Amino acid sequence: MSTSGHLARRVDGRIDDRLAATIDRTWSHIASPGSFFSGAERIQIAALGRARRHGDDRPATTLSAALVETVETFSDRAHTITAQWVDTRAAAGISRFAYVELLAVTCFAVVSDTFEYGIGACGIGDGLHPLPDPEPGHPTGAVDEQATVDGGWVPTVGPAFPPTGFSAIPAEHRLMHTLHRELYISVPKMFDLDLVRDGLARDQMELVAARTSLVNDCFF
């Protein structure tokens, strides 16, 4: 199944082309080989996270038990994560760089599922759109060599901070910033309090952001 144009076809022009293209690009990115995981493994990560969020049975997977537990924790109880738990991931053989990729893929799938569900392009459970077929190829091993643990629990380029969260893995870092810019606000415009997007004033966007954070028990 092709991922190209998936969302644009479903919503039939109700959302602008850039948003549709961004979500389509996100699915394509998930299906492509990453730095530590193949496209097939990344699709399994997305499927595991989706099933966990919706209370569905765990799908068949070739991923290790430690990887599965990590993805499921990111998916529905990230607010419970502690430094000690992150250490247990490393002890279970998940490098801190691989941890970042696992987290990024889980997060990107949540973004796409939430957006598509919200605009009515799909339902929940079996109504969610089928995950794309994985792209062939091997993991690249690419990391940013400048990334070190700096104030957080994982390597980042510069101090751990919202804009640097996925910076250890360049491809994940780029997509995170694309999503942040296209769905919400670009980082350089974060302090533009007069910003209006599609008729929504800044405080209205922040109300949505704050409520989402509360639902997720996230206080950052």
Added chain:
Amino acid sequence: MLRVSGQHLGRTPELGALSNSVPDPMTPAGPELLALTDAVVSADGDGAAQAAERLTEVLGEPSTVRAIAVAANFQMMNRMLDAIGVDYGGNEQIAAAIGVPFTTRE
């Protein structure tokens, strides 16, 4: 950012509305925005469609789609920040302002 942006725009945001401690966040279309956010983030069956319809009646479809996009973005940011250990400090004060209990994870 909610408090800062609201005050910048000459409004007096009620942070307690985030936890339903007070009914109105004092943000235009606030109750409709909160209802849509809850329904979308919780994947609440028919609730999302109904909440989107109500918000569309008030603000129009482009604003409704943008609100959904913002919620989707924070589904990512919340998980990322919780999982990588970013801590600004002051979380207890934020929880108190919103009106919810705060439990340290350590």
